[in-house]
Amino acid sequence: MDRRWIIWAAVAAAGVVALSFAASDSALAGAIAATRNTARFSALVFALALAVGAGRPVQLAAHQAELTLAFIVAHGIHYATVVGRAAIEPENRLRELSIEPLAVVTARFGLLALLPLTARA
DSSP states (O other), X not given: OOTHXXXXXXXXXXXXXXXXXXXXXXXXXXXXXXXXXXXXXXXXXXXXXXXXTTTOSHHHHTTHHHHHHHHHHHHHHHHHHHHHHHHHOTTOGGGSOSHHXXXXXXXXXXXXXXXXXXXXX
């Protein structure tokens, strides 16, 4: 397995977070921008992983499992920004102790945790 794809995704997603905070006026604005931008970056990595599943381009198709794992890393960093935003943003719904936010977070982490098991299938 070529781990460069996974490391690339982690470094790039961390760079997106750093740039989001650096370009913002406040911590809250930075957290909001980081959440939005890491979601977009994660979607780009997912689209790339999905596209190579069709076997094109051939050079990338050989790295489909690594690109899937790179998506998991990028999306994990996105989840970290969501938690960071919830810690900073006073009216964030994730701060509520109710069943709905708990169920949503648990389901999303569960789906993300299942992906590494199927990445090589």
